Structure formats: C-alpha cells, structure tokens
Amino acid sequence: MHKTQYLIIFIFLAICQISFSQKAVSEELRPIVGLEPGIPQDEAAFFIKAVFEHSLTKGNCHSWLKYLSDEIGGRLAGSPESLEAVDYTYNVLNRIALVDTVYKQECRVPRWVRGDEEIVEIRNESETRRLKALALGNTIGTGEEGLEAEVIEVFSLDTLHILGREAIEGKIVFFNRPMNMARINTGYAYGEAVDQRVHGASRASEYGAVAVLVRSMTTNRDDFPHTGVQTYAEGIEPIPSIAISTNDADYLSNALKEVPLTVYMRNTSQILPDTISYNVVAEIRGSEYPDEIILVGGHLDSWDVGGGAHDDGSGCVHSMQVFHTLDALDYRPKRTLRCVMFMNEENGLGGGKTYAEESNRRGEFHLAAIESDSGGFSPRGFGCSAEPDVFPKYLAKLQSFDVFFDPYDLYLKPGGGGADINPLKSQGGLLIGFKPDGQRYFDFHHTTEDVYRNVNERELKLGAAAITSLVYLIDQAGL
C-alpha cells in the first residue's frame, strides 16, 4: 500500500477507537448519536435521552451507594453512622458546581440501640430450638435474664379482643398472619400485614401479654428476620417485640399445633434519650420562578442491620444523581430545585416533619415533591397525589408528559407520595412517589441482606434517570 493509504487507515482506525472504545463513552458526554426506535424527536425528548445516557454511562450513584451501604453501613437515626452519612452526602452535594447552597437542617430524633444479638428459643421437654430473630425498632429489652412464657398464636390484632385477658395474660403473643403472596403489588401486601408489627406489642400488652413475636414481613419463605418499627401507644405498659424469620414462624406454628410451647426471649435493646440529627438540603436557585420549589429526596437513615442499600440508600443517591446529571448537562433550572436527604424516616419521621415545619414557617411553596423510597430496582413509573381541589389539574398536566415517558415504558398514575414528603401536602403542591419494580423489595427490606451487592447498577441508574427526567419536565412545563 501507499503511504497515503496507511494514513487513511490510521485516521479511520483512530475514529473507530474514539467512537467505540468504552473509555470515550465514559469520559465525555457524547452528543446523541442515534435514537432507539419510538423516541419522539423534539427538544425535550433529546434532553431526556441525554439524561438517560449520562446516568447510564457517567452516573456516580452506584459508587455513592456502595460507600453508604458498604463503608458506612446501617445508619439508624441518632447513630454515629447516620451522622457520618450526613457528612458524606453533604460533601457529595457540595462538590456539584450547579448547587447554590447546601446545609444541614437540625432535627430531633429518637435514639434506639439494638443491644446484644437476640435470642429466641423454643423450649420443650425434648429439645431447644433457636429461631432467627431481630428485635423490632423502638422496642424495650427483656432485661439481662430474658423471659420465658407460653406462646399463643394469633392471626390478627382483633383476635386479641375476642380471646380476652384470660387467654393472653402472662403469655407471649405470636402474630403470624403472612403477607398475601397472591398480591401483585408487594407494597400493598405489606400494608395489609404490617399492623401486626407496628401495633402488636401495644395491643397485646393491653391484655397482659409479656412479649410478642412477629412473623417477618416478606412474601418469601426464608431464614432472614426482618426488623422494622413498632410503636407503643400512650399509657400502655411497653413489652418487648421481636421478629422471627418466616421459615421459623412456620416451624413454630406447626409445633404449636402439636403441643403448647414455651419460648425463651432475650434482647437488650434500649431506648435512650432523644438526640439531635440532621436533614441535608441542597438547593439550586431557579432563574424564573424561584418561589416554586421542586423537591427530590430520599431518607438517609436506615435500619441498623444490613447497609440500607435499597431502603433507602438508593433513594438518596437517586436524588443526588438528579443534581449531578443536571449539572453535567449544564442545565439551568427555571424553578428552585431542592435535593433533600431526610433523617429518621424509619422510626419517627423527625426529619420529614421538621423540614415541613420549617418550610411552612418560611411560607414556602413546594410545587412538586418527589420521593424515592421503594428501592433501587428497574423503574416502572410514578404515582402522585395532592389535595383534592388541585389534584385534577396536576394530574392532567402530569399525564401530558406521557408522550416522553412512553418510550421508556414508564407510567404516571394517581396514588403515591412518600412518608417524608407527605407533611408538605398542605402547601397545595403535588406529591410524587417513584415506583420501581417491587417484586424483589421484600427479599431484602429491613434485613442483613439489604446491601450494595443486591442492587443492580443499571437498574439503579435508570431510576435516577427517570426521576431526573420528571424533574426536568416539571421545571420546564410547570404544573
């Protein structure tokens, strides 16, 4: 070949290299080089395409989540880990150039510590069998010696009233109604069953029970106990409450069909005095309508076991990724954008309540508040709610965005919000819950398995892209 031929080949290969090497893909934001079939071809569609492309190829949310989940770990409100997470996310947000201000917003939170590893043992004449157990959040302990009592199995809170004090007094009440695995929506099934966990101890205590055991909240049969919050009603004598795995709940239930059983329980959980913690709030001031706030957030606290990866590290890093992506795409919002890491969703909502109180005190208006608190799974869409007088208007506007979400198979539907943003409803804006696929959520929820390795990087990034796209559309079009 002639030298010029070699030169042409060299140039061609250099172009190939730039076009196709992973390095080039990941180190610069490439212009959109071709749309997949079905994407509408106008400016907003192109921007949204760029959002997905940036999130998938240059998003950082997976590395932030790995740090939160694997390095910091479980971060119950009031714990040293939760404060470490406050500092970490403050610093991540502070490094995003587009952000005007970041601050820590003080809030009061309860302080509960689990204590020693829990012991729950079936004791009868022939054998002792240890069950996989986790104390429920905010429970008292049994005392150092533990307690032992006969077990009575029930399937609903109201059964206690029918059984009466005579049948319950001095016993351990075992709440064993399973989540209905026939439900398509696992969150709905959770809602149907979780009264046993939240109110079981309070209700059983009314009838003289000495403690409660609760079947774990999952559609699976497995060996992981699921913790979660329980609350004591005013004026009720508190009693210890501990969750056991679904396999062990089935075992105990079957054993109780044969013969009355006593169970030994020991946990050294402690309720300490309330303490101070923080929401982390980052703001990008709007250029045209600064008084219309669009909030995106998740909760920074998690249960102490596991790493709070899906619940709700994912929601936190989704929200930070929204700002990171808008910054990378050099987007200047018309409305004021806030990214909020809420504290204490799991066992008190101290952060969410404080945020809304402060916001109301300042006379702010949140046009839209989006919460991601359903895990880091593949995005399915958004559910929304608002005060009845304004909801139809918002819903109609939101559904006009369908054309942009259809190519990504994302829906926008009535019904949804989030525990941390719900106190903002009275401001008259729209509340939106991000809805990822929920089929695997209760495989991990509130267990030692809720760790980074159980989050899929692409699914996490697609969730961030979906939320970023919605923030962009609301900012552009208003509501």
Add this chain to the structure above:
Amino acid sequence: MHKTQYLIIFIFLAICQISFSQKAVSEELRPIVGLEPGIPQDEAAFFIKAVFEHSLTKGNCHSWLKYLSDEIGGRLAGSPESLEAVDYTYNVLNRIALVDTVYKQECRVPRWVRGDEEIVEIRNESETRRLKALALGNTIGTGEEGLEAEVIEVFSLDTLHILGREAIEGKIVFFNRPMNMARINTGYAYGEAVDQRVHGASRASEYGAVAVLVRSMTTNRDDFPHTGVQTYAEGIEPIPSIAISTNDADYLSNALKEVPLTVYMRNTSQILPDTISYNVVAEIRGSEYPDEIILVGGHLDSWDVGGGAHDDGSGCVHSMQVFHTLDALDYRPKRTLRCVMFMNEENGLGGGKTYAEESNRRGEFHLAAIESDSGGFSPRGFGCSAEPDVFPKYLAKLQSFDVFFDPYDLYLKPGGGGADINPLKSQGGLLIGFKPDGQRYFDFHHTTEDVYRNVNERELKLGAAAITSLVYLIDQAGL
C-alpha cells in the same frame, strides 16, 4: 366465660386459621376475596385475577425450572441433557389433565461439543496472562497443540475490508466493540454488537486470519465469558472463534496500546454429524374453533455452560405453567391451544423450522403464537408483529385488551416475535414476544451464571400469569 363463649371463640379461631394460614392459601384455589385497587370488575378481569393468584400461590414453574437448570443443567441440542429435558417436559405436560395429546416431534439438529476447557493466554516476554474464555458455539477447534499468533484489534466487521489481507493474514483478529451501555433496551444494544460474534470468524477468515477473539456480549464489566452461536459462511475456510470476558477484553485492549502481542489459543471443540432431536408439543383441542391455533412456547435447548435458566428454561416453564393454570382453573378453551418446547434455537433453529414446515404441510393456521425467550424477569408486556396486510387489524384487537393489562402495568406494543415462531408468520397469524424487564438479562446470558438461583420465583410466576392472561383473552375474544 361460659362454655358457649369458648365455643364461639373456638369457631372464630378455626375460621381465622383457615383464612389466614399459608397452608390454606397453597392447598386450594381460594375464590377471589378482594381486588387490589384499579382492577376492572368484570368476568375477564376476575378470571385474570384468578390466573395471577393461581400462578403466584400454586404455580409449579419454579420447581420445573429448578429441575431443568440444576438437575439436568446445560442442554445444547443433540446432547444427552437435551434429550433428558425432552423426556422431562413431555412427562410434565402429560400429567396435566386438560391436555389432549402430547408428542415428540422429530427434527434434525447440529451436534457441537465444546471439548476441553479453553485456554487463551497473552504471551509476551515478561509474562503469561490467562484470559477467561469460552469457545463460541459451532466453532472448530484449534487442534490439540493450539495456535499462537499476533493479535490485531478491530471494532467492526467492515474494518477488515479497509485493513485488507496484508494487515490481517496469519493473525488473530480481536473484535472488541462493546455493547452500548447507554441503550435503555439491552436487547437492542445486543443486536448492535452481536454481528462480531456471529460473523466475525467468517469475515476474518476471508482476509487470512487464523482465529478470532470476541469481546463478550454484555453491558457489564465482569469476569464471565459469554458464549453464543457463530456461523461459517458457505465456502469460507473455518477458523476457531472464542469469546473472552469484558474485563479481559479491556485488559487485552489496553495491553495492545503499549506493544504488539501474541496470544496462545487452544480449544478442542468438535462439529459432529447432525443428529435427531425433538420438539415437545402438547395440545388442548378447542371446543368451538379447533382450527384456530394459539401457540405458547419457549426453547428447551440452552448453551452447555450454566443451566439455561433464563435462556430459555424460563420460557419453557412459563409455557407449561399456562396449561397448568388453565387446567387448575378448569378452563375449556374455544380455540386449540398448543404448548411447544422448541429444540435447537441456540445454534440452528432446527426445531422451529421443522415445526413450521410440518404445520404448513398440514395446512394449519396459527391465529397467534407467543414465545417467551427473554428471561424469567418481572413482566413488562408483549410486543407483536404480523404480515403487513393483517397487522393493523390484529394490533387494534390486541390493544382493546389494554384495559385488562393496565392494572398489572403490562403493555401491548408493536414490534416483537421470537426466533422459533417467526417461521409461522407466513400463515398470516399474529406473532407475540413476551417482554420481561431486560436490564439484568445480559448479566447471565450464555454464561455459567445462567442458573436457577439467579431467577426470582415471584418474577418468574408473574411472567407465566401474564402469558396465561393473554392466551385466555385471545381465546375468548379472537383476533
């Protein structure tokens, strides 16, 4: 309390026990005891609700899949394992009372065997580094001694033409264009990259290459080589082709930037004479329109590594679950339903072609053919296609089913079919591809990781329920 009070309590508790115990849920088909919000309240909606409930609580597809994947394992066409899978699924289908006939349909398939564990080593003066490798399906071997040659990296098939024989002759061509991780649809990204794997060896051979290495087809950076089919064009001198993991492809690519390298490759794969295998076909004769066939199927063969759990054990057990559920719900179809386990999708399509030829010979009409061959993930919907003259009519009818699928967030869209059912298109019916969430598919596709533990039981069962619902609607409403 009085004795009558105890009696009332006893009866109440007995009722609670029946209503809420898992045993009751799993041992009988309960009537629908309450709809989740948003489900339309008419007969079809109720039936579909019962389909989902049966699949989730009494479906067997997970246990069939565990057997196919963990007990039988990888089952490439022509292998003893593939014949074991034929017998196993024949027997499962034969035990379903609703089924009128089950038969094995003979088909000719290629026979390829992998041979010894593949060796791919970078050899330079300072070190030898072994790469994670799998021979591509239908490749020849290198011979016992292996081969060693200089490596030339390219990013597309057409680059070969530009480089010409002088640059390629005697070398190993390394195809290293990554799947575009910015694509939302991973299948689309696969389609953009897979020409390197399928045609790389043939094309490189034209220019005198001695072998090819191919970057694995996945959006991930990981250590699993992905096998898959490659084909030799007519009249081309066959050369060996081997896939390497994406991490090792990146390593090799970076190393090549420094210095020319030689690689040693050894595989003892063999192409044996074609052999006989079987599709498994089960039929339920329609009561009103027996000549209108609705087919549901997957492919029974898989790659020899891993257990073919997502690809395509899931599609097979989805299809068998359709019949199992319709049987359990005592459904009598108006149209003829066929459940087909296709053989040899992966490396020849012998089963799909034979099925269509036989069907055409008998003058049959497949009103609809549904294939599940995209994994056992959470269902997203269905894509469909047909001959242009009939497609608009079918699509309109199909979209009238939206009302039934909306509560399950399932879409029905143009675009889709399946490799095994595509030869039926000329009969003028509708081809439908089941579309589960595809984000994790290429984490496992054609690797040792495609095993049962990487399939989620609920997601698998929901897929089966979605397909069953579509079969029911088409059977009821026609097209």
